[in-house]
Amino acid sequence: MVPAPPSPSAFTFSEDGILACLAGHFPQTHPSLLLGRGDDCAVLKAGRPLCVSSDLFLEDIHFRRSYFSPEDMGHKALAVNVSDLAGCGARPLGFTLCLGLPDWVDMAWLDCFFGGMAALAGQQRMALAGGDLSRCERLHISVTVWGETAEPGGFLARGGSMPGDSLFVVGRLGLARVGLHVLEAQGRAALADWPAACAAHLRPEPQVDAGLMLARAGYNARPPALMDLSDGIIRDLPRLLGLSGELRAGADGQPPQQNQGQNPGQSQGLGAAILLPQGLLHPEVLRYAQEQGKNPVHEALLGGEDYALLGSCAPDMLPSLHAAIPGFCSIGTITAGGGITCNNEPLDRLSGFDHFEAGARGKKAD
Amino acid sequence: MVPAPPSPSAFTFSEDGILACLAGHFPQTHPSLLLGRGDDCAVLKAGRPLCVSSDLFLEDIHFRRSYFSPEDMGHKALAVNVSDLAGCGARPLGFTLCLGLPDWVDMAWLDCFFGGMAALAGQQRMALAGGDLSRCERLHISVTVWGETAEPGGFLARGGSMPGDSLFVVGRLGLARVGLHVLEAQGRAALADWPAACAAHLRPEPQVDAGLMLARAGYNARPPALMDLSDGIIRDLPRLLGLSGELRAGADGQPPQQNQGQNPGQSQGLGAAILLPQGLLHPEVLRYAQEQGKNPVHEALLGGEDYALLGSCAPDMLPSLHAAIPGFCSIGTITAGGGITCNNEPLDRLSGFDHFEAGARGKKAD
Incomplete structure (x- = not known):
């Protein structure tokens, strides 16, 4: 499904070079795309409802370069988004990829990164439909995925539990x-x-x-x-x-009650x-x-x-x-x-992690 | 269409507080959404084909805090994405928002930022369908938008020009x-x-x-x-x-010819x-x-x-x-x-900007 990527040395490290390397890893066509990458937008075939989700994957917040290989980063940046589709019971179809690249990134690194991401995209039969590139001080990856709801069935959501379930x-x-x-x-x-x-x-x-x-x-x-x-x-x-x-805060703009220190x-x-x-x-x-x-x-x-x-x-x-x-x-x-x-x-003596609570900043999310 | 936002002082600067502030600016429901924010994914009603696009909007790369007000940043981060929908002749429907927030961001700033973004979203009748929040050293915004193709008509793309047009x-x-x-x-x-x-x-x-x-x-x-x-x-x-x-690099993985120094x-x-x-x-x-x-x-x-x-x-x-x-x-x-x-x-004596060409790094994109 994925064509053999060309050697990274074939490309200059220019925007066109990066896009051509990417084209070697991610097919341009897909049954769910009417128009693929390279235009202002990709165009998705519509039919069943689509589930959509976006996640950040940031250096030293969500991963460390010291122990993530470039293939690991490519895999995980997409996997954490695909997991959101799984959480809705949806079948993955495609994604967009925004990359902020620091100075140390070269074509060999990118080739491995795209390779790790393309392996998961191929396994899940997902199209890369677009995205954006920029320089950035630290490696910054943001992915938006979409998928279609199951047939027969539909999407699964939070909030429908009943006592006795x-x-x-x-x-x-x-x-x-x-x-x-x-x-x-x-x-x-x-x-x-x-x-x-x-x-x-x-x-x-x-x-x-x-x-x-x-x-x-x-x-x-x-x-x-x-x-x-x-x-x-x-x-x-x-x-x-x-x-x-x-889900609880709702659309009324009222802040949710804080459960800190209480049994949720x-x-x-x-x-x-x-x-x-x-x-x-x-x-x-x-x-x-x-x-x-x-x-x-x-x-x-x-x-x-x-x-x-x-x-x-x-x-x-x-x-x-x-x-x-x-x-x-x-x-x-x-x-x-x-x-x-x-x-x-x-469970009142344990608590999870909030990126924004006092004292949490500067710590590795865990 | 957009309810009056609550006072930012009503919220603690926690993830829940940020989401509640956001809920005051962006309605939770929209005719094009079967399921809004707060779940693993949003679910989009399908019908006509959808155009999708993602863009980065990064501090000191795409904007400077010294002369962008928070409202300006909120407006422009969404506007540059909506412009991609315009470039396909599509009607905007919704977007996801990934925010990397540095330590200096407080609730008053966020309220203004969301306000600038919500004004444009309201004008374009777009739903905020999801996204992600994280800490980040510099302000980092990535947006994915989608819209439906025109009726009657269809999407407009690059590459269809003919001599004499x-x-x-x-x-x-x-x-x-x-x-x-x-x-x-x-x-x-x-x-x-x-x-x-x-x-x-x-x-x-x-x-x-x-x-x-x-x-x-x-x-x-x-x-x-x-x-x-x-x-x-x-x-x-x-x-x-x-x-x-x-579009020219295509799916064959071959690098595009370089036009540097030539008349494109x-x-x-x-x-x-x-x-x-x-x-x-x-x-x-x-x-x-x-x-x-x-x-x-x-x-x-x-x-x-x-x-x-x-x-x-x-x-x-x-x-x-x-x-x-x-x-x-x-x-x-x-x-x-x-x-x-x-x-x-x-036009062989003028050239545009490539974020990744030698010498371009560290310069402000223009």
């Missing part, structure tokens, strides 16, 4: 967090001892197939509530339940009772927690960059979803209030 | 370039003496209505070739004619004979060129950030387009080869 995840919890910590401490030397954790952080695999199967399961039934886990269950579960985030969900309509036995966690998460004297379940709940799926569904859907979706894992029940608990312990 | 522009040439130069030299004090030039640089007005009228003119006729002018006629006209840029278009299939009398130029362009001892027509051709439209059409379309489109201006003829000339002078 089963809570589930697809994918590993806390493994990417361990990867971040060991990579920060040891650099790429950590890959020898923590291969799965490092891979989870450097090369997350978005759960596209699982999202599509969940969307199809919602056809002729009450659809599952679904989201992708990017900030850890502790921050993302209240968003799934509509207790925080912009307390005094709200919905809660959750999570059951997360240690046996569900990856051996590297258990080993890391033991070495650090930490509670492995807490590490899994704090998570961050899991790019797993988190959802809820009617309990009678569980058997067929378990059978159909590799990695599908039931982790508890939605409750009518009562806050969020895990293994009968209230 | 009329070349046209809609909008001012070189005025934003003058604005950049006087703002760089004098800061906002320049607004007193150069009000039109400064406005053209700080608050470009995308030619959406003209683009839609041109698209409708292409219904039941050979459609005009069209693009938006962001890098100056000298760089953009070869792109319109398919002589440079990614020489030995290619198409050329253009531009006729640009000084009388067509804005008085501030003429005055600036006179003060600087420069040729005002060369300044207009170098342009940069004009956000005018550049196109070509069959000559028999001219009378109706002149009558229907304010600011429509015929500026010459497409030729069968012969390079590009302006007022009978070959």
Whole structure:
């Protein structure tokens, strides 16, 4: 599907040279495009509704060059966006790419970066439809993806959970967090001892197939509530339940209530009772927690960059979803209030990460 | 259409606070959205084909804080993207916004920034459908826009010009370039003496209505070739004619021929004979060129950030387009080869700007 890229030495490092290198990695045509790159806009064929999402991927905020290879950066910058499509149960179709490139970038680096991104785009059959290039002090990547809703089915959203629903995840919890910590401490030397954790952080695999199967399961039934886990269950579960985030802030311009220091969900309509036995966690998460004297379940709940799926569904859907979706894992029940608990312990002593809270600035996001 | 924004002092400077401030400026619902912000993806209603485009807007590369007000930045970051939709003859529908925010940003600043952006979004009836927030060393804005193709009509693209076609522009040439130069030299004090030039640089007005009228003119006729002018006629006209840029690089991965130091278009299939009398130029362009001892027509051709439209059409379309489109201006003829000339002078002594050419780095893009 992707033509063999030309040698990077064939290009001068000019805008035209960069675009020609890119053309070697990303096909210009795609069944979902009426007009590809190179014009003011790309033109998308319309038919089924489209899901769209944008994410930033910034040097020293979201990744470090010291332990991300250029292929890793290309892969992950696209993967974190594709994960948002998976969280809506959508099939990826295409993306745009904005690149801010510092002085140290050369054509060989770009060729590897595009190669890592093109491998995932080819696997997901996504078209690169456009974008922008600029100089920048630090490497800056922003990607916008779109995909079509499942057929039969439709898109899956947050906010539709009901008391008694089963809570589930697809994918590993806390493994990417361990990867971040060991990579920060040891650099790429950590890959020898923590291969799965490092891979989870450097090369997350978005759960596209699982999202599509969940969307199809919602056809002729009450659809599952679904989201992708990017900030850890502790921050993302209240968003799934509509207790925080912009779904809750709504369009009235009123600030959402702050839950800092409170049990998220307390005094709200919905809660959750999570059951997360240690046996569900990856051996590297258990080993890391033991070495650090930490509670492995807490590490899994704090998570961050899991790019797993988190959802809820009617309990009678569980058997067929378990059978159909590799990695599908039931982790508890939605409750009518009562806050969020895990293994009968209230979650008021843990908190997730906010890029903008006082004291958070200048720290690596985790 | 846009509800009155709440006072910024109502919000803590947290991610939730920023999102709530944003919710006060940008409505959550829109006829073209099945699902708005706050989920993994927004979901777009599909029907007619969609045009999509992404652009970066970076501090000290694309704008300077010393003379851009926060409202100016909000306006221009969206306007340069909307101009790409205009260049395809599309009607704007929505956008996503990725923001990298440095430490100096506070809620009052954000409120003004969102206000400038929301005013243009409201004028163009565009929905903010999603995006991402992060910390960043310098202010970083990337926007992805989409719009639907005209009805009746379709999208307009580059590359369809034929010998004998009329070349046209809609909008001012070189005025934003003058604005950049006087703002760089004098800061906002320049607004007193150069009000039109400064406005053209700080608050470009995308030619959406003209683009839609041109698209409708292409219904039941050979459609005009069209693009938006962001890098100056000298760089953009070869792109319109398919002589440079990614349209020419194509999907074969071969590097495009370099035209540096040559007359763009020489030995290619198409050329253009531009006729640009000084009388067509804005008085501030003429005055600036006179003060600087420069040729005002060369300044207009170098342009940069004009956000005018550049196109070509069959000559028999001219009378109706002149009558229907304010600011429509015929500026010459497409030729069968012969390079590009302006007022009978070959354009081989002028060149546009490439962010990545040797020597260009570290300079302000102009």
